[in-house]
Amino acid sequence: MQSFLHPVHKRKSEEICDTDAKFSCSVESEEDAYKSDFHICDLPDSILLKIFRYLSHKELLLSVALVCQNFNALTKDPHLWRYINLQGLLKVTDKTLVHVTTISNNVLSVNLTDSKFITDEGVIQMTSKCRHLQRLKLVRCLEISTAGMAAIAQNCRFLQFLNLDCCTRLTDEALSQIGNGCSMLQTLYLDQCLNISDKGVENVAKGCHKIKALSIGQLPQLTDHSLDAISEHCPEMEQFNCMSSGFSGQGLGMYIGRWKKLHFLEVSDMKVVNDCVVKAIVSKSPAITDLNLSLCRNVTDVGVESIVRYLPHLKRCYMAACQITDAGLKLFAENCKKLISVDFGWCVAVTDEGAQAVCDSLPVLRHAGLVRCDKMTLKKSLELCENFPRIHVSNLWLDLQRLMQAYQNKDKASRNKELCSECHQQMGMVDVSAFTEYLAAEERGEKIEAS
Known part of the structure; x- marks a missing residue:
C-alpha cells in the first residue's frame, strides 16, 4: 500500500524505525551479556586486590588462598601484608608467623x-x-x-x-x-x-x-x-x-x-x-x-x-x-x-x-x-x-528487655523463663516477680505501670 505521509514526515518515521532497531539490538546485546558465564575470577587482578584489602588475614589464609592458583598468588601481594592481624586464628605457629x-x-x-x-x-x-x-x-x-x-x-x-x-x-x-x-x-x-x-x-x-x-x-x-x-x-x-x-x-x-x-x-x-x-x-x-x-x-x-x-x-x-x-x-x-x-x-x-x-x-x-x-x-x-x-x-530492666531480642526464635514461655533465670543468676536480682509480670503484660499487649 502506498504511503500517504508527507516526505518530511516519512523521513522522520524512518529515523524512528532506525532508532527502534538500534535500541532493540542494544537490549539484545545486554541480555546476551547478562546470560554469559561471568565469574569473579574474570575480574582484573587490580580489582581483585582492592576487594581482598577488605578481608581479614584469616579469610585470606583459610578461604581465598584455597579458591584457585591465581587467588593464591594474589593473596601473597606485599601490600596485603603490611598490617598483619592473626588474632582469631586457632593455631598460629612460629612457621606461620615467619611465612606471613x-x-x-x-x-x-x-x-x-x-x-x-x-x-x-x-x-x-x-x-x-x-x-x-x-x-x-x-x-x-x-x-x-x-x-x-x-x-x-x-x-x-x-x-x-x-x-x-x-x-x-x-x-x-x-x-x-x-x-x-x-x-x-x-x-x-x-x-x-x-x-x-x-x-x-x-x-x-x-x-x-x-x-x-x-x-x-x-x-x-x-x-x-x-x-x-x-x-x-x-x-x-x-x-x-x-x-x-x-x-x-x-x-x-x-x-x-x-x-x-x-x-x-x-x-x-x-x-x-x-x-x-x-x-x-x-x-x-x-x-x-x-x-x-x-x-x-x-x-x-x-x-x-x-x-x-x-x-x-x-x-x-x-x-x-x-x-x-x-x-x-x-x-x-x-x-x-x-x-x-x-x-x-x-x-x-x-x-x-x-x-x-x-x-x-x-x-x-x-x-x-x-x-x-x-x-x-x-x-x-x-x-x-x-x-x-x-x-x-x-539498667537491669532495659538490658533484660534488649536481651529478649536474642531469644526471638524460641517460644515465649521458654524464652521468658530463660530470661528470668539469667536475671536471677547473672545480675543478682533476687525477686524476679516484677519482671515476670512485665513480660506477661507485654504478651497481652498491655502497658504495665510498674513501680
Missing part, C-alpha cells in the same frame, strides 16, 4: 593476640625481617620471655606501640631490654604481667622517655617507687591506667599531678582512692576528659564536687559502685555539660530523681549506665528510654 611476615619487606604492624603457640624463636625470626615494625601486640602470648624481648629491642628500633598484656613469663630483665632498645616507644601495655617489679618498670621509664600511654593494671606488687620513676622520666604522659595496682593514695595524689597533658586516667578498683585522693589528683590535672573510678567504694558525693570543680573538659566519667547519691548526679548535671558517657551502675542510693536530672541537663549525653540502681523504678526507666532516644540508658 616475609611476604612484605615493609611490615608496619603485627597483631598476635592469643597466639599461644608463638615462642621466642618465632619472634626472633619475625623481628629480623620486620625492621620497620611500628606496632606489635603479643597479648596472652604465654611462651614469650626475655629472649623475645631482646630481639624486639635489637631489631625494632622504630617501635611505637607494644602490648604485652598477660605475658606472664616476662621479667624485669625483659623490660630492661625494651628500655634499652625501644627509645621511640609511645604506648606500652603491661597489665597482669605478674613477674615484673618496680625495677623493671623503672628501667622502661628511664629508657622510653617518649611514652604517652601506659597501662600497668592489676599489678599489686608495684609500689610508689614505680609511680615516682614513671612520673619523673615520662613527662609527656597522656593516658595512664593503674587499675588494682599497689600504689598508695598519697602516691597517686602526689605523682599523677605531674602530668599536665594527662587526659585519660583509670584508677578503678583501688581501696586507697577516696575523696581526698580524688581531689589531689583532679586539682592538678585539669586536662582530664576520661576518668574511671569504678569500684572505688570510698568515693562519695564529696569527690564528685572536686571532679566537677576542677575538670571542665570532662567527657566520660565512670563511677560504678561508688557511694554516689542523687546529689552527686545533680552536680554532674549542673556543671559537666560536655559529658558524653557516664556510668553510675551499682550506686544503690541513686533514684529516679537523679537519673532524670542527668538525662534532662546533659545535652550531648549518649550513654547512661544505671545497672543495679535498685531504687529506680521500671516506669522511670521506660520513660527515660522513650523520652531520650539519643541516650542509651542501661
